[in-house]
Amino acid sequence: MPVRSKDNFLVFGAPLIGQDEIDEVVASMKSGWLGTGPKVARFEKDFSDYVGATHAAACNSCTAALHLSLVALGLEPGDEVITTPLTFCASVNAIIHAGGTPVLADVDPVTQNIDPEAIREKITPRTKAVLPVHFAGRSCDMDPIMAIAHEHGLKVVEDCAHAIETTYKGRHAGTFGDFGCFSFYVTKNVCTGEGGMVIARDEADIRNIKVLGLHGMSADAWKRFSDEGYKHYQVVHAGFKYNMMDIQAAIGIHQLKRVEENFKRRCEIWDMYQEAFRALPVGTPAPEEPDTRHARHLYTLMIDPVACGLDRDQVLVRLTKENIGAGVHYLAVPEHPYYRDRYGWKLEDTPHAVALGRETLSLPLSAKLTDDDVADVIEAVNLCLGA
Numbered sequence: 001m002p003v004r005s006k007d008n009f010l011v012f013g014a015p016l017i018g019q020d021e022i023d024e025v026v027a028s029m030k031s032g033w034l035g036t037g038p039k040v041a042r043f044e045k046d047f048s049d050y051v052g053a054t055h056a057a058a059c060n061s062c063t064a065a066l067h068l069s070l071v072a073l074g075l076e077p078g079d080e081v082i083t084t085p086l087t088f089c090a091s092v093n094a095i096i097h098a099g100g101t102p103v104l105a106d107v108d109p110v111t112q113n114i115d116p117e118a119i120r121e122k123i124t125p126r127t128k129a130v131l132p133v134h135f136a137g138r139s140c141d142m143d144p145i146m147a148i149a150h151e152h153g154l155k156v157v158e159d160c161a162h163a164i165e166t167t168y169k170g171r172h173a174g175t176f177g178d179f180g181c182f183s184f185y186v187t188k189n190v191c192t193g194e195g196g197m198v199i200a201r202d203e204a205d206i207r208n209i210k211v212l213g214l215h216g217m218s219a220d221a222w223k224r225f226s227d228e229g230y231k232h233y234q235v236v237h238a239g240f241k242y243n244m245m246d247i248q249a250a251i252g253i254h255q256l257k258r259v260e261e262n263f264k265r266r267c268e269i270w271d272m273y274q275e276a277f278r279a280l281p282v283g284t285p286a287p288e289e290p291d292t293r294h295a296r297h298l299y300t301l302m303i304d305p306v307a308c309g310l311d312r313d314q315v316l317v318r319l320t321k322e323n324i325g326a327g328v329h330y331l332a333v334p335e336h337p338y339y340r341d342r343y344g345w346k347l348e349d350t351p352h353a354v355a356l357g358r359e360t361l362s363l364p365l366s367a368k369l370t371d372d373d374v375a376d377v378i379e380a381v382n383l384c385l386g387a
């Protein structure tokens with residue numbers, strides 16, 4: 001039986017949806033324009049303005065955004081792409097589906113981001129690109145990563161699924177590499193249900209991404225049936241069906257308007273957690289690096305079984321009993337059998353990511369949380385850890 005009296009399960013990563021989103025979706029439904037159209041174009045413009053990008057292409061997930069970016073690099077079989085072992089499987093799967101070979105470079109145990117020196121050690125004559133992930137909303141160390149990329153002629157695709165608000169030396173995450181890929185999945189900092197965005201420095205790259213993301217057709221489908229009359233299209237690639245719908249953009253436009261407000265709320269919750277857990281025998285997130293902004297996407301505790309007397313999975317079970325939904329971001333990639341079997345990856349090759357993956361858990365950090373919710377989470381963590 002739960003000790004605490006809270007009756008409702010606190011869902012991890014529940015989005016904060018306002019009336020403006022609801023009204024805009026209804027307006028889309030009433031207009032009859034459900035698919036890719038003017039709202040997607042507006043969301044692309046608003047998002048570009050927010051992150052300081054010149055060119056953007058909306059798509060139906062960050063997974064699609066990563067896949068398109070990697071296809072656009074023109075990987076040949078055997079080309080290697082270096083990424084982090086502490087990420088969602090989508091980062092690695094996108095490399096595989098684009099025809100590349102993923103190579104893992106271990107993380108820095110403090111920042112939990114890919115270690116530039118580990119990237120350097122993994123470079124071979126087949127290395128074509130680097131795919132850093134701004135984990136939890138903390139910026140990767142982009143100066144050395146870009147320096148390595150320039151030195152070796154590598155492309156850079158940034159996985160910014162956690163990093164919409166992240167900046168590094170005054171510039172937004174995603175604007176350093178050739179491509180930056182963002183997620184608007186329900187649990188992410190800006191949500192559209194499902195959705196993603198690619199930004200690029202080069203306009204030709206974004207034109208290519210838009211063609212690849214819509215069957216490889218040379219003209220936008222939504223122009224095909226306009227009042228200017230039917231337009232023939234030409235297929236110039238074997239493309240994909242990755243376009244965003246106006247219904248999704250309708251949500252995103254209003255989510256994006258509140259991105260800073262929601263960020264501020266998550267900063268408050270983050271500070272309450274940092275204060276509350278200082279005395280517990282758990283690891284808490286390191287302060288962000290100077291001249292960076294951490295997007296406060298994931299608040300993670302590190303559960304060292306020796307220090308805590310419980311392992312991470314036991315704490316997860318206890319939190320669930322206390323009606324607190326927690327997440328795990330992530331078991332290290334080599335823990336999964338597919339990758340071990342296909343690439344022969346061993347756990348001891350990326351020891352920091354494997355250790356972190358076994359100790360980490362993420363607490364609720366949605367802007368939707370009330371102060372009472374936050375107090376409940378803190379009380380539950382204290383109870384679970386016997387403090």
Ligand SMILES: *Cc1c(COP(=O)(O)O)cnc(C)c1O
Nearest residue numbers: 061062063088090161183184185
């Ligand atoms: C969520 C996530 C993705 C995939 O995003 P989708 O929009 O769900 O496809 C990719 N990489 C990381 C690090 C993520 O957290």
